[in-house]
Amino acid sequence: MSGCDQPGLLSLELAQQRLLALADSSPINDTEFVALAQADGRVLAAPLVAGLDLPPWDNSAMDGYALRLADWQGVALPVSQRILAGSAPQPLEPGTCARIFTGAPLPAGADTVEMQENVELDEQGRVRFLQGLRIGQNVRAQGQETRLGECVLPVGTRLGPIELGLAASLGVATLEVRRAVRVAVLSTGDELVEPGQPLADGQIYNSNRRLLIAWLQRLGCEVVDGGILPDDLQRTRDALAALGRVDLILSTGGVSVGEADFLGIVLREAGELAFWKLAIKPGKPLTCGHYQGVPVIGLPGNPASTLVTFGLLARPYLLRRMGVQRVEPLAFEMPAGFVWSKAGQRREYLRARIEQGRVVPYANQSSGVLRSAAWAEGLAEVLEGRTLAEGDRLRFIPLSELLG
């Protein structure tokens, strides 16, 4: 993994570009076929091509009567058949009309539908059309929405409920998707204890592992839980060797040049590491490299830093590994509901809410805890070197755009 070193601070854009370039250089090319019921969150490996027209035949947009307009001389027409959705109509007898319901196929020969509200039946049950008619009215034409052979979803589409419904509407029951990215999640540090265990002096609970595992699963990744690495060189070596085949090693906390950083030592024994200082806050230190050829991303260990760096850097990287082209979240320019008087050297991502149409940050933006993020609805971006008065506009990224 070259091109990672950088003296001074690295801009977010440049870090994102480098990570995406790295992702493009090691795409997950293996594919598999999955049933629609198992495909939510997966990424298309082959385009979804329409195998039929939608709608598959001309059909009625209304409950009413179908006729051939040229047959109509202004007189009442007898009803020659009744067509429900799901039935296969007979060709329309000349000089007649057909009772028809919404979604039912038009009979051959018919070209116009009048809604039932605009007709009267006479004593013989013939249909009197009360208004002028226009050819093609209330007819949904075959193929008007999708044509046989059209590409409906391109390669690289992330599948969600809508895309699965769309595939179903074309009769497709299984889809070719990329193999899920296998991500090993490691935490480092003797101070970390898993929830549910007692806490000894100097120890804290490991929150990042739970955050990242749930998040990775939402992104459609397969998680290999590497647990908490001990502060011991040989046991760290053994733990890494035991990971098996993964596509990314994702660690939080402690991949640094520090003397007590055993993960860093082991990774460098059989790989390469670069240390980026990102021009963002929270989230300055990021490690990027490989271990025996497997890409490594080391996120900072403070939970809010983990959140911001995963959301803005690791998430797009992972989506791109899966072949997703458009990996940026939606963001919205919103007026500030606060004052920012001290311009910073790093771009700040404030955990914030929208209140009365304005961005309001959580009072305590310490990078140590997730409370700010649990309270927040999104990340508000204060650019480096910038001050803000109330009402000045800044970018707001909804958390829903990042978490899924």
Add this chain to the structure above:
Amino acid sequence: MSGCDQPGLLSLELAQQRLLALADSSPINDTEFVALAQADGRVLAAPLVAGLDLPPWDNSAMDGYALRLADWQGVALPVSQRILAGSAPQPLEPGTCARIFTGAPLPAGADTVEMQENVELDEQGRVRFLQGLRIGQNVRAQGQETRLGECVLPVGTRLGPIELGLAASLGVATLEVRRAVRVAVLSTGDELVEPGQPLADGQIYNSNRRLLIAWLQRLGCEVVDGGILPDDLQRTRDALAALGRVDLILSTGGVSVGEADFLGIVLREAGELAFWKLAIKPGKPLTCGHYQGVPVIGLPGNPASTLVTFGLLARPYLLRRMGVQRVEPLAFEMPAGFVWSKAGQRREYLRARIEQGRVVPYANQSSGVLRSAAWAEGLAEVLEGRTLAEGDRLRFIPLSELLG
């Protein structure tokens, strides 16, 4: 289920209010304990209360040296101990300082940390502080982020990766959550065929079932797949009787006053149904009622109508059944990148994207297909009676806010 009838068109707000009132009248009160690994998407049934301070003890925000400021007379201090994160320090010997690393507990007696960049070591290994010191600097005080006994997440919180990380940071390994809402999904109509099956004349593929099942699962619901009901009275009765215990019957297509609507007939035999005409487009007809006391919501069958009515009405209803208080999606006022010259009687929800900061709708807003929604990033709301020039502002609801 009373109060459902309404002549004329029903506003979206009123329909939402009625559904939320119905949800409040039949909350899911059963609870269960789940491990954090199984809790994503669930709803808290008991508040998450901090069982410890966060941070649990004063700790260092930097790699550096800890001292008691009152001990420092401007001279170099010897280093009496070395404190790594995870260790339990000895009380600080008077007249000394301690080597300390980020996150490590302050030794008793110390109150100040200087970062390593601002010190020099002399020949005896004593630490010379190069700048003035301020008491408490670089110290993260015990409980500064959360205090023992504080409510960190209230009842009714939807759990996601962030909330799970927060619970983990407090040492909590299992959470009390509401039982998942059990939703029976029914489709009606002889014209519907499941994907993967051949299509006979007049038939179409069932897309709503796949859309709704995936969506309900994302909302944390347990889905009972009722399949496609046949257009036959006795078999429809049997299918409903076989559903077992569910909290909601959700159907698409065909619950109407229509003569061929067997589901409607059976539901009314043992329940009550009301038909709402909503002042929205797509999505006018909505059915609301109960079958043997089990709430029933009938969505319109056109896929785009199903999408809009599920997202704007059934979704908040279901979240409220689970006890979520805040059920509205985030929405953003954005400038129109299009012209809307014909004011409508119903509020329109256009499947739209943001392009160059402006809302751009999909060209074909037919309610028949999901292609518009797969292309879209959100729903753009054009109010009833309103026209729009380019640049006029309208509300935009990101799909990510609705789908999760």
